[in-house]
Amino acid sequence: xxxxxxxxxxxxxxxxxxxxxxxxxxxxxxxxxxxxxxxxxxxxxxxxxxxxxxxxxxxxxxxxxxxxxxxxxxxxxxxxxxxxxxxxxxxxxxxxxxxxxxxxxxxxxxxxxxxxxxxxxxxxxxxxxxxxxxxxxxxxxxxxxxxxxxxxxxxxxxxxxxxxxxxxxxxxxxxxxxxxxxxxxxxxxxxxxx
Numbered sequence: 001x002x003x004x005x006x007x008x009x010x011x012x013x014x015x016x017x018x019x020x021x022x023x024x025x026x027x028x029x030x031x032x033x034x035x036x037x038x039x040x041x042x043x044x045x046x047x048x049x050x051x052x053x054x055x056x057x058x059x060x061x062x063x064x065x066x067x068x069x070x071x072x073x074x075x076x077x078x079x080x081x082x083x084x085x086x087x088x089x090x091x092x093x094x095x096x097x098x099x100x101x102x103x104x105x106x107x108x109x110x111x112x113x114x115x116x117x118x119x120x121x122x123x124x125x126x127x128x129x130x131x132x133x134x135x136x137x138x139x140x141x142x143x144x145x146x147x148x149x150x151x152x153x154x155x156x157x158x159x160x161x162x163x164x165x166x167x168x169x170x171x172x173x174x175x176x177x178x179x180x181x182x183x184x185x186x187x188x189x190x191x192x193x194x
Contacts, residue, residue: 008166008188009048011036012173020055029054033174038188050170071125077139078132084125165191 016031031052039045050064063076071084090111096104132138149155159167169186176193177184185194 008037008040009035009170009173009186010038010188011183011185012170012177013183014174014177016052016178028052028178031174031178033170033177035170035173050174078136079129081127081129083127086125162191 012033012035014031014033016028018025018028019030021029033050033052035048035050037043037046037048063074065072065074071082074081074083091107096107099107146155146158150157166188169188169191173184173186186192187194
């Protein structure tokens, strides 16, 4: 699960079920969860959708993708790929089909007068990939190594229980919503269900 400890969700709705392992367990093996993240001092409001598929293993790479107005960032187990793409500042294509041709023309002209499409924005596109060194054992190895060293007294715990609860918050809200079969609301500051 993504550690959105700085991004504190306040609502979740989850659905799914036991689709493969019908052996008496009560934990779903397939889920889809939608989250609402409110605006804070450090980020705009946004939504996130997460899918868990224990049957297929999420295609085996455990990656997730963040998509915004200027491109996307795909974070894998041992790589990060940043794709800068140009999202037009003016409406077009599918967003215009509901209007008459005359209205579409007026909309295009109004946006053109604002000069939103600069040459610099057209040039700032492309793709950058960072990959971990081939001998890197992965973040899970580091995570567990640091934790076991700390509980053996050979290191220190870096984060407190509040951080841990917030890091686990998304998964806990998904489970709560799944079992209640309804959206759940959460106070991310007080860390309480509403």
